Amino acid sequence: MSQNLLIKNGRPVGNGYDGNSELDIRIQNGTITEIGENLDQNGDEELFDAAGAYISGGWMDMHVHFREPGFEHKETIETGCRAAAFGGFTEVACMPNTKPATHTRDVVEYIRKKAEGEAVSVHPIGCVTKDRAGKSIAEMADMKKGGAVAFSDDGDPVFNSHVMRVALEYSSMLGMPIINHEEDLDLSRPGHMNEGEVSTRLGLDGTPGIAEETMIARDILLAGFTGGHIHVAHISTRKAVDLVRQAKKEGINVTTEVCAHHFDLTDIEIEKRGFDTNVKMHPPLRTQDDVDAMIEGLADGTIDVICTDHAPHAIEEKEAEFIYAPNGIIGLETAWSITVKRLVEPGVLTINQVLDKLVIKPREILNLEIPEIAEGKKANLTIFNTDEKWTFSPSEVRSKSRNSPYLNQQMTGRAVAIFNNNRLVENTIGG
Known part of the structure; x- marks a missing residue:
């Protein structure tokens, strides 16, 4: 059903707007038809009163795990979209470590079909290897x-160098990137946290940074050799x-992303929190x-994208001894508040950046x-602020899982609504 909407008193930012002026945006049948001051409601x-909040093009998280098909006890496409909308994301790209793995067209089309009707657009990432x-x-x-937007074996690296060479050559013919989980398994296993002073003090096997760096160096060289596009997933050192x-x-065709938690938290959290498995990730x-370094890389443009690596796990899976608990945390609901705290408030990046x-x-x-925020364009919008104080209590979790290191912490800044696919989703707190 179409939704005709008038957004009042918002502050557009991006597409030539500086966020300083309040304007109204009229949306008819999913398309922006009018932008101006003091527009009358038809x-x-x-009517949605944005009350001085910013309005931007809809945010995208290009690295999430929605678990469906196969692991619906952790997350489903429906609950993942709910978490994404609460976090301000109108589009996501979901990784293929499902069961069956997203390695054939029918699984890609299944995911797209399951996401039909959601306000959040879901783009499947297909496997690199069978x-x-x-x-x-x-x-x-x-x-x-079938609709795949990239290729990755995320959760595991493409470890064989010849296979990665062929993948880069083939994907370059399709004009698509390879997203690699950068990890030399022979160097990283059986690590349960960063190898360093803290892991030594705690007596835990650690994963050294060189396990990530060695694989990145290989992939950069292969991208330079093949001309393919390598995207470095969840960079961390x-x-x-x-x-x-x-x-x-x-001039090598390489891009990269960083998760919000990797420019916020350090390995000392494992010690401070007494081996809380909600600070165990990979x-x-x-x-x-x-x-x-993550913040410096964001500031100088080396790091292209902010993502979450949203990785839900059921409560009983995370409530285990630290070395046996799975890696990963949910992140969609809290990414914007972390970004405000670490990047916007300190002046590292402007809102436009x-x-x-x-x-x-x-x-x-x-x-x-x-x-784009422009007349005649599809309405794909995020409405957000940078100053609202709120608490990420368990009742605010929209994901099916609860494995977050930010539970019960006070946050600053949130997405108050999204509009996409001709649907408005309002995010209420305490409701």
Whole structure:
């Protein structure tokens, strides 16, 4: 059903708007038809008062795990979309470590079909290799025809260098990126946290940063050799950022992303929180120097995208001894507040610069249409603020899982609503 809507008193930002002026936006049948001051509500229109909040093109998270098909006890496409909408995201790209793995066109089309009717657009990422086993290339061209936007074996790396070479060559013919989970397994296992001072003190096997950096270096060289596009998933170390920075200077087709928690938390949290499994993730939380490097990389443009690596796990899975608990945390609901705390409030990035990493760059990488605030364009919008105080209590979790290190913490800034696919989703607190 179409939704005709008049958004009042919003402050558009991006597309030539500076966020300083309050304007109204009229939406008819999913299309922006009028932008101006003091617009009158038509009889068939719903009214949404943005009350001075910013309005931007809809945000995109290009790295989430919605678990369906196969692991619906952790998350479903429906509950994942609910979490995304609450976090301000109108589009997501979901990783293929499902069961069956997203390695054929029928699974890609199943995910797209399940997401029909949601306000959040879901774009499947297909596997690089069959069953994510790392041995033979999956049916890339067929998956692209079914709607896949990239290829990855995320959760595991494409470990075989020859397979990665072939994947880069083949994907480049399709004009699509390979997103690699950068990890040299022979160096990283059986690590349960960052290898360093804290892991030594706690007596836990650690994963050294070089396990990530070695694989990134290999992939950069292969991308330079093949001309393919390598996208470095969830970057986390200073040397990794340096490698990507240098590769970009050399003109190699490499892009990268950073998760919000990797520019916020450090490995000391594992000690401070008494082995809380909600601070166990992969790549692991690193050192303060690495956190600083993530922020520097965001500031100078080395890091293209802010993402979440939203990774739901059921309560009984996370309530285990630290070394046995699965890696990963949910992140969609809290990413914006972390971004405000670490990037916007300290003046590291302007709102427009942050939006470049949430709105524009992920879609450029995945060859998707970039939303615009302009008359005649499809309405794909996020309405948000940077100053509202709220608590991320368990009742505010929209995901099916609860594995977050930010539960019961006070947050600053939130998305108050999204509009996409001709649907308005209002986010209420305490309701």
